[in-house]
Amino acid sequence: MTDTTETLEHRLSRIHLALEKEELEQVDDVIADLEPAEVALLLESMPPNERIRLWERVPQEVDGEVLLHVHDEVRSTLIDDMDHHEIVAATAGLDTADLAELFEDLPQQVAEDMLRSMDALQRSRLEETLSFEEDSAGRLMRTDTIAVRADVSLETVQRFLRWKESVPDNTHTLMVVDRNGRFVGVLPLSRLVASDQERAVADLMDTEVDSIKVTMKSRDVATLFQTHDLVSAPVVDEDGLLLGRIVIDDIVDVIRDDSEQALMNMAGLNEEEDLFAPILPSAKRRAIWLGINLLTAFLAAWVIGRFEAALDQLVALAVLMPIVASMGGIAGSQTLTLAIRGLALGQISRTNSNWLLRKEVGISALNGLLWALVVAVLAVLWFKNLGIGLVIAVALVINMLAAGIAGILIPLMLKRAGIDPALSGSVILTTVTDVIGFMAFLGLATLFLL
Amino acid sequence: MTDTTETLEHRLSRIHLALEKEELEQVDDVIADLEPAEVALLLESMPPNERIRLWERVPQEVDGEVLLHVHDEVRSTLIDDMDHHEIVAATAGLDTADLAELFEDLPQQVAEDMLRSMDALQRSRLEETLSFEEDSAGRLMRTDTIAVRADVSLETVQRFLRWKESVPDNTHTLMVVDRNGRFVGVLPLSRLVASDQERAVADLMDTEVDSIKVTMKSRDVATLFQTHDLVSAPVVDEDGLLLGRIVIDDIVDVIRDDSEQALMNMAGLNEEEDLFAPILPSAKRRAIWLGINLLTAFLAAWVIGRFEAALDQLVALAVLMPIVASMGGIAGSQTLTLAIRGLALGQISRTNSNWLLRKEVGISALNGLLWALVVAVLAVLWFKNLGIGLVIAVALVINMLAAGIAGILIPLMLKRAGIDPALSGSVILTTVTDVIGFMAFLGLATLFLL
Numbered sequence: 001m002t003d004t005t006e007t008l009e010h011r012l013s014r015i016h017l018a019l020e021k022e023e024l025e026q027v028d029d030v031i032a033d034l035e036p037a038e039v040a041l042l043l044e045s046m047p048p049n050e051r052i053r054l055w056e057r058v059p060q061e062v063d064g065e066v067l068l069h070v071h072d073e074v075r076s077t078l079i080d081d082m083d084h085h086e087i088v089a090a091t092a093g094l095d096t097a098d099l100a101e102l103f104e105d106l107p108q109q110v111a112e113d114m115l116r117s118m119d120a121l122q123r124s125r126l127e128e129t130l131s132f133e134e135d136s137a138g139r140l141m142r143t144d145t146i147a148v149r150a151d152v153s154l155e156t157v158q159r160f161l162r163w164k165e166s167v168p169d170n171t172h173t174l175m176v177v178d179r180n181g182r183f184v185g186v187l188p189l190s191r192l193v194a195s196d197q198e199r200a201v202a203d204l205m206d207t208e209v210d211s212i213k214v215t216m217k218s219r220d221v222a223t224l225f226q227t228h229d230l231v232s233a234p235v236v237d238e239d240g241l242l243l244g245r246i247v248i249d250d251i252v253d254v255i256r257d258d259s260e261q262a263l264m265n266m267a268g269l270n271e272e273e274d275l276f277a278p279i280l281p282s283a284k285r286r287a288i289w290l291g292i293n294l295l296t297a298f299l300a301a302w303v304i305g306r307f308e309a310a311l312d313q314l315v316a317l318a319v320l321m322p323i324v325a326s327m328g329g330i331a332g333s334q335t336l337t338l339a340i341r342g343l344a345l346g347q348i349s350r351t352n353s354n355w356l357l358r359k360e361v362g363i364s365a366l367n368g369l370l371w372a373l374v375v376a377v378l379a380v381l382w383f384k385n386l387g388i389g390l391v392i393a394v395a396l397v398i399n400m401l402a403a404g405i406a407g408i409l410i411p412l413m414l415k416r417a418g419i420d421p422a423l424s425g426s427v428i429l430t431t432v433t434d435v436i437g438f439m440a441f442l443g444l445a446t447l448f449l450l
Numbered sequence: 451m452t453d454t455t456e457t458l459e460h461r462l463s464r465i466h467l468a469l470e471k472e473e474l475e476q477v478d479d480v481i482a483d484l485e486p487a488e489v490a491l492l493l494e495s496m497p498p499n500e501r502i503r504l505w506e507r508v509p510q511e512v513d514g515e516v517l518l519h520v521h522d523e524v525r526s527t528l529i530d531d532m533d534h535h536e537i538v539a540a541t542a543g544l545d546t547a548d549l550a551e552l553f554e555d556l557p558q559q560v561a562e563d564m565l566r567s568m569d570a571l572q573r574s575r576l577e578e579t580l581s582f583e584e585d586s587a588g589r590l591m592r593t594d595t596i597a598v599r600a601d602v603s604l605e606t607v608q609r610f611l612r613w614k615e616s617v618p619d620n621t622h623t624l625m626v627v628d629r630n631g632r633f634v635g636v637l638p639l640s641r642l643v644a645s646d647q648e649r650a651v652a653d654l655m656d657t658e659v660d661s662i663k664v665t666m667k668s669r670d671v672a673t674l675f676q677t678h679d680l681v682s683a684p685v686v687d688e689d690g691l692l693l694g695r696i697v698i699d700d701i702v703d704v705i706r707d708d709s710e711q712a713l714m715n716m717a718g719l720n721e722e723e724d725l726f727a728p729i730l731p732s733a734k735r736r737a738i739w740l741g742i743n744l745l746t747a748f749l750a751a752w753v754i755g756r757f758e759a760a761l762d763q764l765v766a767l768a769v770l771m772p773i774v775a776s777m778g779g780i781a782g783s784q785t786l787t788l789a790i791r792g793l794a795l796g797q798i799s800r801t802n803s804n805w806l807l808r809k810e811v812g813i814s815a816l817n818g819l820l821w822a823l824v825v826a827v828l829a830v831l832w833f834k835n836l837g838i839g840l841v842i843a844v845a846l847v848i849n850m851l852a853a854g855i856a857g858i859l860i861p862l863m864l865k866r867a868g869i870d871p872a873l874s875g876s877v878i879l880t881t882v883t884d885v886i887g888f889m890a891f892l893g894l895a896t897l898f899l900l
Contacts, residue, residue: 161643286813290781
């Protein structure tokens, strides 16, 4: 096995060439060797036209799996290209949880057809899954759980499994339930095979297991999997009845999506964004973010406009003012990023936020003083004006202190207000550091230099 | 089970209070209920003084596990607080892979003592693990693999496991090897228990399994686990000899670290950074990033300085110029973030980078025109000067186009040069959009307005 990124690039160019030359068997050859997740990645790495041509070559039996592995926006471009019949066929072999994930992206008419084509049991399962809130354990849960009773012997359990003939390959533990279907513990297969077969399940099962309430948020489920190093976990309802299990593969997706989200949101992008989305809808979406930023830029310009007289008398102010704003912005975004990660990891709470604020103010003060000195010396040398050096130094310290404070308080306030700090934090922070930076520098200059 | 973040906050304040009141039994009670990863999170959520006091209450037998779960920087603060004896005791129960992870963070003297206290087998295992490159499969690998031969019956396998009496709880598959120890396939425990016990391993094993070369990069191992939905995978050497296995828990850590890295690096921070690091070292580290930014800020100031005459004649230019730079910066950072994620996911390659560039230029052109119109109208209304509206509109379009191009080309070039695009991309991009923004606006103004 070689470097996978390398081979992806390799495959991409092979497919690219083959599509260009219309050598479709070549394309089929490449696809045949791939896992659905790899086909998904190839599709995501292609501009719309090529993507659709590749999608048409993907065998119907893997269509459903591939759709599950692409980001939402890419998924809808693929679904748009399929007719009713193809969609229904693609979703035929899927597990209820997977079906539920796709279901809400389907065109109304197709969704209805699909429901009609299902038998009563499938339909009621799907409806039950859809009744759980998005991003809750209920949506992540698989129902292919194998449950056994505590009072039987290991030998009986193995006989039962052999009678069933097959166990899902990703079954690592058996669930133990009481006569009413209430969850009581788990029996890892590793213990089942390594213990004396005469012993009872009750002797060997692990009852110290955290069961997951079906309403628990996906993010909290992910935290639980990470802190407890879990591979699978039972899901129960309010009364402790076993409903299903959550498996680590689905949790890996939650973890990845969550971290992509912070990165993308900080730039005003959505984590489901298609890298190769067409120009017009992409431009539209980004326009909103640019528009919000324009408001803050005009606010900063308005602040500068208050000091026209000063700028008119001393042109050096116009030359130097972006330095004050920019240093504040950078210092603030460092604090902000650290706070956003801290909030995401659950490291920040009421108990320690004061300490954190003091720490960031301390850092800002030290770095403010250091760089104020450097900037002052350079400004004095450049403009041969001692006053301007003093003014820019004081303004820089003020703005860096403001940046440190804002970098902690803004995300905390946003979080408390239920707003994602990664999404709006950076715009608000830049507004603060621009306004305070220009105001401090130009205001002090007006007071002391003119 | 309730919301885990909630309970963490709860625990934090309980511990905080208990430490303040010196009620150490209370502290011990809280810790006793926690998994090592949760203790690690609590420690990471505390200022240095409290952290050390809590650390001293953590029972020695979980010290090693806790050290493995904290970020590097926090780890070294904890290790600094331990004496030789404590460190050696803490690492006693650890697996070789875990030991190797800690080993390089230990003080020289302690590391030597530890090596001396090991028996020959342990020492040679540790040395072998350390001989693999950091961030390679060899470092992630566990050696507690259970291997069986292909020609035996399932019954024999089960008898062998029962004779061993215990199998590591996170064993989900048995490895199948030939008489020379070469890897030939895997036998999932789920298949072992659900099949006729007379059958041979060879009949049931899965030979279509990707084995991982011991030199493969961790990041590629993580991609493989994700695309193939793996829970564990065999690790082999150049000749196909089975060396060990990699389990999903360790991969989850790789995935999380990787995504944290992009977020933190974009702000010039390290993903191992301690949220509660002391002020002085934090200030020092951040000073470098601020210094680099200061260079680019002075470069921008120098560009503005070239146009002192224009600014002197028309003060409106000073008021409006930050708008041009800021809009370019925002548009560029959107493109840059999308490109950084695309590169991380392996979606961008030579085949599609031209398409991507054209797309981003198209988006920039559309948004440039839209916002140029808005800005021009507002500028004309504000300064009653038609010329200034035209000039700022053209400058804005130029800068947004430059931002779109730079947002794609900078990360691609950095990647080709082997530099992390997330780390230096944003500074370079801001330099480009500042310089081009100021130059276009002030230059056009000098040409047409004065």
